[in-house]
Amino acid sequence: MSARAGIVVTGTEVLSGIISDRNGPWLSERLREIGVDAAFITIAGDRPQDLDAALRFFAEEGVDLIVTSGGLGPTADDLTAEVVGRFQGREMALDEALFGRIADILKPLLARWPDLDPEAVLRSNRKQAVIPVGATILEPVGTAPGLVVPPASEGPTVVVLPGPPRELQPMWETARGTAAFTAAVQGATTFDWRIMRLFGLPESEIAETLLVAEREGLSLEPLEITTCLRRGEIEIATRFEPADAPAYDALAAFVRARHGQLLFSEDGSTIDEQVAALLTGSSASPARTIATAESCTGGLLAGRLTDRAGSSAYVLGGLVVYANAAKVALAGVAPELIERVGAVSPEVAEALADGAADRLGADVGVGVTGIAGPGGGTPEKPVGLVYVSVALADGGERITRRLNLSGNRADVRDRTTTVALHLIRRLLLGLPDAPDVPGILGTRTRT
């Protein structure tokens, strides 16, 4: 049986929607990987009674573990350690050695802001060394220590982590290794956790696939399957006990047989990672350089390609050709062509791909042109109509697709970058003839 956990994220800014929480989902994914189900994620403000109410709620719901994020700073409204200590029935006491280690961390930071009063800073950071007696200390990544606080008598163990993701994430790894943590989740089953990703079909098709799989006698009960649509791709996440690996293997084989090329990832890799690996090259395929010419995505595709460290090995650069004059001047699109077929056309997408590869001397060129909206649509060329063309500079191989995307301006722009990455992958793998799926991968265009 899985252990259950509750996650409390504290912070008035998070609760009031001013900043969005990344810790709750991140912790939930990490818990799931070790066989612990998050039952609830609760965001509470900085009021101590609200944090206390959330802890009591989780305890009443019978969770085995509670993880808190935030409220460990030096200021007066940072009260998590104290509230958790009281909730667990433990005294608070200053840990002198910890205080000394915090002071050592602060020295170089104080040097950076010479106007601050070092004594005042140390006074407020002294608070961070006052911890529940009997808690396990997680050494600071920033200046705040984390804690693993077992109950004085019975109830869930509470893992107390700082709010900044950069501090919380490494500290989570430390917490997992402590004896107090292991004791709290012992008996939790260890699960395997696999992800398949598909592109080019509607989510309802996957629901249908699972129905058909059961009808054909596959054993899906031991598998905990979650499907979701993420950035235009379908993700099938499955958790199972190691003994049920054959059931998962049968499901994976079924999905592979039924969806063929649309299943692009069985090892959890993302399309961004796959395109990066293909462009980097391997013993099986040559390294390639890439260049983009974007109209409606306005640089987002180049931005996404360069998100990854090391992308300078294959991204030479790109052209953002928002104005028609820029399409002509930068990408060398013939003005007569734009005049004749319009800027949003398969011909111009292809000319952009070729122009990008040519101007930057790249092996692969990508051209994007379309109508992101909300204005600018016509009955013939509505908002959401986008043409993407990817071309190899050498062999003349190319794929050009017409997309009819729904959603708002940001959706259309983001979804276009996803399609472009999939087309780059298909081109580099020599899979240009994907099936036509209107509205998702778009329609092949032959000019």
Add this chain to the structure above:
Amino acid sequence: MSARAGIVVTGTEVLSGIISDRNGPWLSERLREIGVDAAFITIAGDRPQDLDAALRFFAEEGVDLIVTSGGLGPTADDLTAEVVGRFQGREMALDEALFGRIADILKPLLARWPDLDPEAVLRSNRKQAVIPVGATILEPVGTAPGLVVPPASEGPTVVVLPGPPRELQPMWETARGTAAFTAAVQGATTFDWRIMRLFGLPESEIAETLLVAEREGLSLEPLEITTCLRRGEIEIATRFEPADAPAYDALAAFVRARHGQLLFSEDGSTIDEQVAALLTGSSASPARTIATAESCTGGLLAGRLTDRAGSSAYVLGGLVVYANAAKVALAGVAPELIERVGAVSPEVAEALADGAADRLGADVGVGVTGIAGPGGGTPEKPVGLVYVSVALADGGERITRRLNLSGNRADVRDRTTTVALHLIRRLLLGLPDAPDVPGILGTRTRT
């Protein structure tokens, strides 16, 4: 006194971290605008007993209003309406007229996926028309109706909204207008809500400013002030009762006097909006076109400038010059210059700004070059070193800044786009001489 609310977001995908929740923070902001404080946001899975537990928890904490998001779809695990109906002590019944309206909505959707069985679809959507007796119906935006469900006897009113933000957001507006909603939050004070934004100082400075303001006799008690750092800018959000407007005005005047030019927004406008307005032009200042040449941001600045509908009026395009050869070939940077001072240098940033303006025939050019990391840093040019230059094509006016940004690759790239927007604003307003603040706005560079 403010009314208090609880928000429950349901969905196993959200709880498990597979997709991130946008509804909780959005609803929290909307509630706050009408004087209702979100006390908790709880994310629960699709298990009905967990949703019920969250509703009970909120009721025990004494909230006046509960808003739920998700679980209104046609499938078996969509149980929100039923759980809420039971929680409020109300019978469930089919609303025939509503069922008819849902069927009308489905007709064109069914035409799009010809393989689906229309009868089966209608059967599962019939479920969406089974609602608690006495609830107010919120007409579907997609296919799912929302509900306002008052308690049969006493306790909070529950507003039931669908999960997709595109459906939830317009339906929230409808919900607000219903008599049942108004009755639930009556007595809630109406608050005024103002935002000031500053750029170019550390967050601790604002804490200090508030301390000094109190010391100098300003009355801050009637003001509920939240400060936070968002994308490199400081936001001071203040809520107050209308009668306390003079206290807010005094605070705003104090901040203005103390921080001068660093206070860039007092009307809630963002830097993106301000730059768009400046480029669009007004009776006070001419319209201007803009072009970018980006190295380390790889298109993200152009992407951000084109995020806004209507940006084609002033964004001509941009160059993504990741490779040095691209800096030379596309932006016309002299290879000897790169050889002499290196690609990451104020001189190359300026050459990129000039090259962008020149190649695209724009009034304003922006050049960005830097080391986003994690690799590529040296002791002299560490990760986070970025130069941004903005220049007017006509007058030769320019601002060039050296930044030392902290954080990971994504932080450095994103923060750079924020700085670039602020430099564009300063250039267009004729405010080139901002004070130097190391590590935030960066250091002026004179070449």
